[in-house]
Amino acid sequence: MIALVAVLLLLGVLLGAIAQLPFSVSLVAAAVIAGWLAAFAVREQLARHRSE
Numbered sequence: 001m002i003a004l005v006a007v008l009l010l011l012g013v014l015l016g017a018i019a020q021l022p023f024s025v026s027l028v029a030a031a032v033i034a035g036w037l038a039a040f041a042v043r044e045q046l047a048r049h050r051s052e
Contacts, residue, residue, distance in 0.1 A: 018026050 018029070021029075
């Protein structure tokens with residue numbers, strides 16, 4: 001439960017910070033995060049196939 005509260009608090013801080021940035025900076029940050037998550041997903045998928 002405390003982890004959920006911490007995650008929600010962090011999300012609130014991040015959303016407050018992103019609201020102060022210009023829209024173009026927000027889009028670049030979103031693209032970087034999406035790329036990082038995609039790379040992580042591909043790496044995990046490849047690791048899962050190798051272990052089978």
